[in-house]
Amino acid sequence: MLTALSIRDVVLIDRLDLSFDTGLSVFTGETGAGKSILLDALGLALGARADAGLIRAEAAQAVVTASFVVGATHPAYALLDHHGIAGGEDILLRRIVARDGKSRALINDQPVGAALLRRVADLLIEIQGQHAQIGLSDAATQRNMLDDYGVDRALRDTVASFHASWQAAEAARHDAAAALAEAQRDEDFLRHAVDELATLAPRNGEEDDLAASRQHLQGAERRAEAIGNALGELAPRERRSAGPAATLRSAARALARIAEAEQGPVIGQALAAIERAEEALSEAETLLSRAASEAEADPRGLEAIEERLFALRAMARKHGVTAPELPGLLDHFAARLATLDAGTASLQQCEAAAHAARGEYITAAAALTGARDQAAARLSRAVGRELPPLKLDRARFVVERSALPEAQWGPRGADAVRFLIATNPGDAPGALDRVASGGELSRLLLALNVVLAGESPVGTLIFDEVDSGIGGATAAAVGERLARIAQATQVLVVTHSPQVAARAGAHFQVAKASGRSRAQTLVTRLPAEARREEIARMLAGETITDAAREAAASLLAGA
Incomplete structure (x- = not known):
């Protein structure tokens, strides 16, 4: 419910703070006092188009701020949470309009777009009247009103669930068909690539293994050449x-030709050194x-390794991948071929599942x-019973349900719902906003709200x-x-x-006060005696008589 309304600097309103209770509250006042200004100001807080002229x-x-208190499970909280806006005990909707026409919207003091402000406001409050944007002409709104009136929630949830399952099955069927078509387009390429x-x-x-082996074999060739050269020096072939x-x-x-007696110690040592050198050379020759x-080179092995390495790299270039990715590419191509081979059966399974899901949804x-x-028949009768006391006794209200084409089936079912009215006997029922006058439409809305009271989250x-x-x-009757x-x-x-004012639990009087420099719109909550005087004014006009006061007291007592 709306608990408070704060208005700053809107047209003739300088500063106004109002608080509201549950039940029925009325605003009365002479024509031109500024009652429409209140609604225009509230409309700003609810996301109406910003106008610097206000x-x-x-x-x-x-600046206009509207404060609401709703239950913890109210859908407005889910919407706020979805947009990352912190909730609280109150939901505050605020709008600030500057002289250049630019505006700012805030929810719980967090900046938001005007569209989100309107979406939240639509869940909290509804303005109805012959000049208000009521939204009743919207087909989805009419269907929701009918469902809220007389259609079991569990049945609606079941339809929504089956629709989601059907759409999921259709998506799987579409994906399977697309995969099969793609595989069929590439079949020749895939089979050649896999082979x-x-x-x-x-x-x-x-x-990596081939590159390492190649490097090793290339090193062996160089080593064999070096060893051969060394052996050639130790034991020349020529x-x-x-x-x-x-x-x-x-x-x-x-x-050795020198006699041992003549050799002397130095020559003996030299001969021994020569013999040791000869033995070392012999050992070196054996080891080499x-x-x-x-270290014998294997040119054929090196050639085979290089051919394999070059073949891998050439294949990788052909497919635009690296050589290490080739095994995975083979698996991928093979899997696509398997999809092709099994694709028809898979598509048939998906089509069967989609057909079954569609059947469940249709049921x-x-x-x-x-x-x-x-529910349409009951709602038509219930609203019809409310029309005669509202001076709509010649009107006929009809709730029409028709089948939607399959392309428009959705989570809310396969039906279109329209509220129709005929205001004169013999006339064919037509759309509300085309047939009913402003006053008739307002009273019809009242009748609908009487029948649907308590069903809406608003x-x-x-x-x-x-x-x-x-x-x-x-x-x-209206009151x-x-x-x-x-x-x-x-x-x-x-x-x-x-008669309406007398029914109220709270009565606000809207008046225009003229000061020395400018006029102001004032809103006052009336106590009991002042309330009787205001109702007497409404009955008598400018000159309030005792008879008018007695009639006002009678109306208040009868309420």
């Missing part, structure tokens, strides 16, 4: 070239020969249609001059129905009818 002449900006890659048979880590071993043997023979046999939607037909209803153009018993609605929902009414 700013008081001396002010730089206008080619399977023949190559790349292995994980193979490129006989004309004497190796170091032959030179040492020649030196030893030359020294062994190393040569072990549930048909049950919902039946429930709506029954906690506050505002009626703007719903009693326009009526009086007497009809006005009394009685507003009071009935107010038992379940907070109701605020702008009225010129004393």
Whole structure:
């Protein structure tokens, strides 16, 4: 419910703070006092289009704040939470309009867009009247009103669940069909690529292994060449070239010709050194020969490794990947081929599942249609019973349900719902906003709200001059129905009818006060005696008589 309204610098309102209770509250006052200004100001807080013309002449900006209190499970909290806006005990809607026409919207003092402000406001309050944007002509709104009136929530939830399952099954069918079509388009390429890659048979880590083996074999060739050169120096293949071993043997023979007696210690030591050198050379030759046999180059092995390495890299370039990615690419292509091979069966399964899900949805939607037909008949009769006392006794209200084309089926079923009215006997029922006049539409809305009282999450209803153009018993009937609605929902009414005003639990008087420099709109909550005087004014006009006061007292006592 709306608990408070704060207005700063809007047209003739300088500073105004109002608080509201549950039940029925009325606003009365002479024509031109400023009742419409209150609604315009409230509309700003609810997300109406910003207009710099609403700013008081001396002010730089206008500020309007509306405070609401709702239950913890109210859908407004879910919407706020979805947009990351912290909730609290109150929901504060604030609008600030500057002189340049720019505006700021805030919810719980957090900046938001005007669209979100309107969405939240639509869940909290509804303004109805012949000049207000009521939204009743919207087909989705009419269907929701019918469902809230007489269709089981569990049945609606079942339809929504089956629709979600059907859409999921349709999405899976679409994906399966798309995958199969893609695989079929690429079938020749896939089969050739899989055969080619399977023949190559790349292995994980193979490129690194081949590169290491190649490097090793290339090193072996260099080592064999070095060992061969060293052996060539120790044991030349050409006989004309004497190796170091032959030179040492020649030196030893030359020294051996000297008799041992004549050699002396130095020559003996030299001969021993030569013999040791000859033995070392012989050992070196043996070791190098062994190393040569072990380091023998394998040109064919190196060639095979290089061919394999080059083949892997060429295949990788062909497919735009790296060599280590080839095994995974083979698996991917093979999986797509498997999809092709099994795709028809998979698509058939998906089509069967989608068909079954559609059937479940159709069955549930048909049950919902039946429930709506029954609820439509009851709602038509219930609203029809409310029309005669509201001076709409010649009108006929009809709730029409029709089937939607399949393309428009949705989570709320397969039905379109329209509220129709015929205001004269013999006329075909037509759309509300095309057939009914402003006053008739206001009273029809009242009748609907009486029947639907308490079914909507909206906690506050505002009626703007719903009693326009009526009086007497009809006005009394309007007041009685507003009071009935107010038992379940907070109701605020702008009225010129004393019969309506007498029904209120709270009575606000709107008046224009003229000061030395400018006029101001003032709003006062009336105590009992002042309230009787205001209702007497509404009955008598400018000159309030004792008879008018007695009639006002009678109306208040009868309420």
